[in-house]
Amino acid sequence: MxxxxxxxxxxxxxxxxxxxxxxxxxxxxxERCWRLRGxxxxxxxxxxxxxxxxxxxxxxxxxxxxxERKGLAALIGVSARQLPPVPLxxxxxxxxxxxxxxxxxxxxxxxxxxxxxxxxxxxxxxxxIARPTLLDLSWSDGRRTVRPWPLAPDxxxxxxxxxxxxxxxxxxxxxxLAPQAAATLLHELLGHPLEADLLRxxxxxxxxxxxxxVLPLDLELWDDPTRWxxxxxxxxxxxxxxxxxxRLVEAGRLVGALGDxxxxxxxxxxxxxxxxxxxxxxxRPRVSNLVARVPGALAQPPRHDADLEVEAxxxxxxxxxxxxxxxxxxxxxxxxxxxxxxxxxxxxxVGQVEQVAKGLLAAAGTPERSAEPGWCxxxxxxxxTGSEAPWLLVEGLEAR
Amino acid sequence: xxxxxxxLPPAAESAAAVLAAAGGRWEVLARHSHTLSVRWGAGGRxxxxxxxxxxxxxxxxxxxxxxxxxxxxxxxxGRQAAEAALHAVLPGPDPLPPVGxxxxxxxxPPPPSATAQRLHEVAARQRHAFExxxxxxxMELRMSSGEAHSHLFTGEGxxxxxxxxxxxxxxxxxxxxxxxxxxxxxxxxIEDLDVAALAERSSExxxxxxxxxxxxxxxxxxxxxxxxxxxxxxxxxxRLQHASGNPADPLRSMRxxxxxxxxxxxxxxxxxxxxxFDGEGLPSRSHPLLAEGCVGPPLLTWGEAxxxxxxxxxxxxxxxxxxxCGGPANLVVHPTRPLPAxxxxxxxxxxFWVDLPAGPVQVDASGERFTLRAAGVAVTxxxxxxxxxxxxxxxxxxxxxxxxxxxxxxxxxxxxxxxxTTPSLLVRKLEIA
Numbered sequence: 001m002x003x004x005x006x007x008x009x010x011x012x013x014x015x016x017x018x019x020x021x022x023x024x025x026x027x028x029x030x031e032r033c034w035r036l037r038g039x040x041x042x043x044x045x046x047x048x049x050x051x052x053x054x055x056x057x058x059x060x061x062x063x064x065x066x067x068e069r070k071g072l073a074a075l076i077g078v079s080a081r082q083l084p085p086v087p088l089x090x091x092x093x094x095x096x097x098x099x100x101x102x103x104x105x106x107x108x109x110x111x112x113x114x115x116x117x118x119x120x121x122x123x124x125x126x127x128x129i130a131r132p133t134l135l136d137l138s139w140s141d142g143r144r145t146v147r148p149w150p151l152a153p154d155x156x157x158x159x160x161x162x163x164x165x166x167x168x169x170x171x172x173x174x175x176x177l178a179p180q181a182a183a184t185l186l187h188e189l190l191g192h193p194l195e196a197d198l199l200r201x202x203x204x205x206x207x208x209x210x211x212x213x214v215l216p217l218d219l220e221l222w223d224d225p226t227r228w229x230x231x232x233x234x235x236x237x238x239x240x241x242x243x244x245x246x247r248l249v250e251a252g253r254l255v256g257a258l259g260d261x262x263x264x265x266x267x268x269x270x271x272x273x274x275x276x277x278x279x280x281x282x283x284r285p286r287v288s289n290l291v292a293r294v295p296g297a298l299a300q301p302p303r304h305d306a307d308l309e310v311e312a313x314x315x316x317x318x319x320x321x322x323x324x325x326x327x328x329x330x331x332x333x334x335x336x337x338x339x340x341x342x343x344x345x346x347x348x349x350v351g352q353v354e355q356v357a358k359g360l361l362a363a364a365g366t367p368e369r370s371a372e373p374g375w376c377x378x379x380x381x382x383x384x385t386g387s388e389a390p391w392l393l394v395e396g397l398e399a400r
Numbered sequence: 401x402x403x404x405x406x407x408l409p410p411a412a413e414s415a416a417a418v419l420a421a422a423g424g425r426w427e428v429l430a431r432h433s434h435t436l437s438v439r440w441g442a443g444g445r446x447x448x449x450x451x452x453x454x455x456x457x458x459x460x461x462x463x464x465x466x467x468x469x470x471x472x473x474x475x476x477x478g479r480q481a482a483e484a485a486l487h488a489v490l491p492g493p494d495p496l497p498p499v500g501x502x503x504x505x506x507x508x509p510p511p512p513s514a515t516a517q518r519l520h521e522v523a524a525r526q527r528h529a530f531e532x533x534x535x536x537x538x539m540e541l542r543m544s545s546g547e548a549h550s551h552l553f554t555g556e557g558x559x560x561x562x563x564x565x566x567x568x569x570x571x572x573x574x575x576x577x578x579x580x581x582x583x584x585x586x587x588x589x590i591e592d593l594d595v596a597a598l599a600e601r602s603s604e605x606x607x608x609x610x611x612x613x614x615x616x617x618x619x620x621x622x623x624x625x626x627x628x629x630x631x632x633x634x635x636x637x638x639r640l641q642h643a644s645g646n647p648a649d650p651l652r653s654m655r656x657x658x659x660x661x662x663x664x665x666x667x668x669x670x671x672x673x674x675x676x677f678d679g680e681g682l683p684s685r686s687h688p689l690l691a692e693g694c695v696g697p698p699l700l701t702w703g704e705a706x707x708x709x710x711x712x713x714x715x716x717x718x719x720x721x722x723x724x725c726g727g728p729a730n731l732v733v734h735p736t737r738p739l740p741a742x743x744x745x746x747x748x749x750x751x752f753w754v755d756l757p758a759g760p761v762q763v764d765a766s767g768e769r770f771t772l773r774a775a776g777v778a779v780t781x782x783x784x785x786x787x788x789x790x791x792x793x794x795x796x797x798x799x800x801x802x803x804x805x806x807x808x809x810x811x812x813x814x815x816x817x818x819x820x821t822t823p824s825l826l827v828r829k830l831e832i833a
Contacts, residue, residue, distance in 0.1 A: 031721070042492070046468040046484050047721040049454070059439075059446035065453045066472025141765040161765035170617055170833065201442040203539070203580075280450045317759055321539070322579035324790070326773070328762055346764040346771070348792060379542075400614075400792055400833055 004087025005119075005126045012121040015078055022055040023122025023239060024076060026067070026086050027279045032094040032113045039106040041097055048091060052076075053279045055122075063280045087128065089117050101150055102137065103157055112136040113149060118279075120240040123261070127240035132233050134384060136375075142314060142330070145371045146231050146384050155369060158312060161330055165345030168308055168334060168399040174361075175349060175394050176306035176335070179368035181313045181327070183290065183387035185394065187376070188318040188325050189356055190221055191287040191385075194248050195273075195378075196259040198320055205323035205353040206254055215252035217360040218295055222247050223258055223273065225288035230386030231371055232288035234275075239283055241272040245291075258285040277381035287376060289386040294363035301364045301391040304338035308399070310349070323353040327397075351397040359396030366390065408551055411455040411470075414478030419555060422486055424461030425496050426555045427680070430454070431720040432473060435546030436516050438523050441539060441572070447516065450546075454720045457485040458680075464491040465703075467723040495703030496680070497712065499556040503683040504676035505667040510565040511589035514545035522590050526569065529599035535610075536603045539580055540572040545590045550720075552681050562676050568815050569593060573602055578610030578789050581756045581775070584627065586672055586815035605755050609775030612787040617833040621751035621805070622793065623744050623826050626812035628754045628774050629733070630820040632800065633662065635761040635770055637689060637728045637818075639797045642767060644698030651797065652695055657804040660690040661734040664699060664714070671730040672819035679715035679724035687714055689731075690801065700726040718817070733822035738809045744826055746782035747806060752832050753777045753784070754793055768796050776832065794831040803828040 016024060028050040035043040053063035054075050064071055067088075073080040092115060102111045114136065118129035132148040141161040158180075177185055190206075198204040206214070225234050225243040234243055239261050248256045260274035260283055274283035303309065314330040332344035351359070367388045376385045408416075412430035419426040432453040439446040455478050456469035468484030470477040514522070523543050530538045545567040553559040567590040571583045583602040585593060605625070624632065643649035666684035668674025675684055680702055688696040699714025701724050706712065715724035745753065756775040763770050776791035777784050795803075808824030 041490065043467070043723060044488050044490055045721075045723050046488055047470070048468075048480055048484065049471040049721070051471060059444050060448075061446065062449040064451040066474060066477060068472060068474040068476070071473070142763070163766050201539075203442070280448070280452065282446060282448070315759075315762065319579045319758065321574055322789075324579060326759075328771075330765075346762075346769065348771075348773075350790075398614075 002087060002128060004085065005128070007084035008087065008121045008126045011082070011084065012126060015082070016076070016121060017123065019077055020056055021076070021122070022057060023120055025053045025055070025238065025276065025279055026088055026119040027051060027116065028088045028091055029114065029116040030091045030094055034097060034111045036108050036110070039104060039108065046094055050088070051279050055282060059282065061282045086119065088119050089128070091115060100135070102135070105139070107139045107141060107160070108137060109140050110138045118238065120236070120238065122240060125240060127236040129238065130235045132228055132231065134231055144374060146374045147371045148229060148231055152229065159331060162343050162345055165343045167347045168344055170400055171398060173307045173397060173399050174305065175397055176301055176303060176309045177392045177394060178309070178311045179365070179389045179391060180370045181310045182392040183370040183389040184313050184316045185327060185392065186221065186290055186292055186389055187287060187385065187387060188316045189353060190249060191223070191290050192318050192378070193320060193353065194254070194257045195285040195287070196257050197285055199257055203320045205320060210254050210257065213253045214354070214357045215249065215360050216358060217363060218251050219249055219360065219363070220247070220251070220293040221249035222291045223288055224291045227289045227291065227386065230289040230369065230388070231374070231384040232386045234288065237272050237274045237283070238276045239271070239274040241274070244272055246272065258287060260285045275383050277383055281381050284378065284381065286378065286383050287385050289388070291387065292367060292389040294390055297390050298362055298364035302362055302393050303335050305393055306335050308344065309333045309335050309340065318353070324350065325353055325356055326350050348400045349397040350400055355396035356394060359394050360392060361395060362393040364391040364393070409473045410475040411473050411478035412551055412553070414475035415455050415457050415482040416553070418479055418482035419457060419459060422459070424459055425494065426460070427458045427496055428553055429456045429717065429720055430551045431548060433546055433548035434513070435544055436514065436519050437542065437544040438519050439540070439542045440523060440527065441541065449516070455481045456720045457481045458496060458723065459485045459489065460494045460496050461489070464489045465495050466490065469721045493703065493707060495701065496554070497682060497702035499554060499558050501702070501712070502554070502558045502560070502681040504560050505684040507667055507674040507676050507684065508669050510547070510563055511591065513547040513565045514567065514590045519543055519545055519590060522593060522595065526595040526599070529595040530603065533599065533603040535575055535607055537574050538571060539574055542570040543590065544568050552677070554681070558681060560677055560681060564673055564675060565589065566673060566815065567593070569598070571602060573606045575607050575610035579758065581606050581758070583756070584814050586813045586819070588672065605775070608777060609756060609787045609789050612789055615776065615778070615788045615791050615832055617831065619829045620832050621748050621826065621828050622830045622832070623748060623751070623753045623824055625753065625755035625824050626810060626822050627814065628757050628772065629822045629825045630814040631757060631761045631816060632770065632772060633731060633733060633822050634728065634816050634818060634820050635763060636797055636800055637662070637731060639767060640689060640695060641698055641727060651801070654695065654798060654801060656690050656693050656695060656801050658693055659736045659804045659807055660801070661736050662690040663688050663732050663734060664728050665730050665732045668730065671732045671821045672813040672815065673730045675729065678713050678729070679717040682713040682715070685713060698726060699728060716818070728818040731818055731820045733807065733825070735807045735809060735811065735823045738807050738823060740809055741824065744806060744808050744824055745779055747826055748779040749781060751779050752791070753779055754791065758790060768798070770795060770797065792833040794833060799830060800827060803830070
């Protein structure tokens with residue numbers, strides 16, 4: 001154990017737990033943002049942020065910026081003299097532009113470098129929390145991606161959005177989703193709805209389906225925060241539970257859910273998926289990195305069997321109560337006889353969750369890493385996520 | 401607002417000390433905010449107390465200009481921000497406004513922010529108000545009340561401070577059938593919330609649009625309820641801001657529909673968040689963005705405006721962590737020749753009433769076309785005919801600028817990326833799908 005953690009373990013036992021505190025969370029982060037015009041850096045903004053949060057029973061959370069001892073003591077309810085030094089690691093020096101390895105691209109408008117470390121003391125003990133350093137890239141055409149930094153050289157950046165595109169005819173379509181788009185579909189179709197707070201609240205479309213086969217496809221799906229090559233990784237979740245991969249789907253059957261300590265129940269699995277968007281937010285069960293495998297996947301994407309091919313999506317949402325899934329397509333193509341015949345863009349694919357699940361017809365190719373859906377929002381709380389998925393052939397969606 | 405005579409937090413004083421020792425021109429902004437939030441829903445109850453505080457420094461000198469920020473109120477935070485700003489200097493022009501243009505405008509005094517007990521009481525009353533609507537389930541209720549104090553001062557001796565308060569409510573509602581809907585309200589104080597009126601208005605809208613089929617794609621005249629109009633107004637202003645950087649952008653010279661009177665009312669009293677000065681200390685004033693049939697000048701910082709002899713005063717800082725940038729703060733669509741809701745609908749021979757947005761405005765890669773998913777009701781000869789739980793409203797920003805035919809009397813405020821206050825808007829020939 002880090003020697004800095006021992007006094008906090010003592011404090012946690014002697015004071016925190018006796019005073020009805022669920023946990024104390026400390027965080028330090030550094031963000032540096034470069035603003036660009038025509039490929040040239042025109043401004044740099046650096047922010048060093050640290051603070052603490054105290055969670056009490058019945059959903060009460062108090063959080064404050066800064067780690068000044070007086071403020072921390074008031075937050076926790078101890079005297080300043082009782083407080084050991086907060087054992088957060090020192091922030092690294094943020095890189096300069098030349099050290100960043102960002103792509104040279106005149107359409108790039110912002111590049112953000114993000115480093116974040118945490119420390120939690122509570123019922124589960126005391127833990128330091130590490131996460132990958134991230135790079136968040138935004139382009140003038142709406143593209144955005146967030147990836148572990150330094151950027152992996154073999155991982156291509158999102159393709160530019162074509163300016164001249166058409167809409168497909170409205171109506172039911174059979175769609176071939178490239179790995180990035182497939183990952184986003186799986187995130188909305190199976191990731192979000194298997195978060196334990198949605199299951200408990202009864203708002204997940206899968207609330208009655210745990211243990212059932214819901215997919216015709218022999219899909220295996222894991223939430224894997226231990227994949228440090230993907231942006232949603234962590235070594236402990238924000239309640240201090242050591243990160244482990246959780247199986248969510250096995251051979252098309254729903255076998256697990258994403259849980260935190262609060263929502264621990266037989267359906268929610270062992271916890272370990274609690275994430276905070278910022279220290280000012282309470283931890284909630286969230287997707288980290290979704291990893292999909294399909295034994296016996298086709299060698300090549302089945303373009304002959306699809307009406308449309310979707311290469312990239314710009315956004316996706318799940319309206320959990322209505323079970324409605326929406327993919328906002330950024331780049332697509334009409335297919336005819338297995339060939340791309342017309343570029344498509346900026347339209348929506350909409351489907352009912354159960355129909356789309358039943359409409360997962362085939363998978364193809366080797367699963368590919370994807371930084372999609374990237375920043376994932378839930379009630380305005382945003383965390384980075386990643387995925388690895390193969391191509392998917394899907395019916396049950398309508399073009400609108 | 402005052403001339404900044406009150407005691408500065410230690411973070412601001414230590415930042416000033418570091419910057420003064422380094423020489424050159426500088427500016428320090430220290431901000432402290434306190435927010436109370438309650439959240440109630442099937443998943444349980446939450447109560448949050450958040451204190452966000454920090455200090456931001458801008459410096460300029462012979463080597464260029466730099467910006468950095470650090471969280472906290474203590475002296476360490478101030479030193480950290482100042483030293484980081486000095487190390488982040490990039491070659492470029494001086495972005496700091498001269499002291500002669502700095503100042504403040506009188507603004508209405510902010511109301512007091514709510515106590516936790518009061519927030520819980522209003523939340524309980526809001527929940528109770530829905531009990532009379534049997535067909536409506538209040539799935540989640542979130543309410544927040546907060547206040548923020550800002551101190552801005554410069555190496556040349558200018559000092560000013562601002563105090564703002566605000567409250568928001570967000571309700572997730574659902575009829576027995578149909579999707580969940582997010583309903584938003586914002587005001588200067590939680591005491592401004594009429595819980596009975598919000599329950600009545602939102603329940604009616606949710607019930608009307610709970611069932612229906614999908615709509616065939618077509619052009620139609622559309623009445624945008626304030627909740628649907630507000631995000632489109634904000635997207636339009638962001639598009640106009642983008643146009644300001646391109647002299648050839650056709651939006652800059654296009655003819656604006658006469659009913660448009662869209663103004664960034666920085667100093668109030670209209671709108672949600674009047675403030676005495678902009679994000680870099682220039683006195684607040686009105687910025688007409690669409691008025692008198694013309695597109696107005698963009699919202700610019702001093703650093704953007706001065707080199708091209710344009711007018712500054714349009715800087716915003718959504719957070720102390722961000723350097724000032726040009727953008728909207730307190731948008732108000734002033735009703736011109738306003739019509740009551742019934743009369744607006746009577747202007748629809750064959751059109752749609754659109755409300756209850758489901759997600760943000762999507763803008764395509766060209767920046768010209770927008771899409772907003774929302775609920776819709778088909779209206780023929782002024783009479784509601786059929787409802788659609790989800791429609792896609794599509795169009796171009798050119799159409800939005802040129803197609804406004806009338807406005808309503810029902811102005812509401814929403815707290816989005818900027819504060820937006822707008823009545824219902826009747827726009828001709830948008831695409832419904």
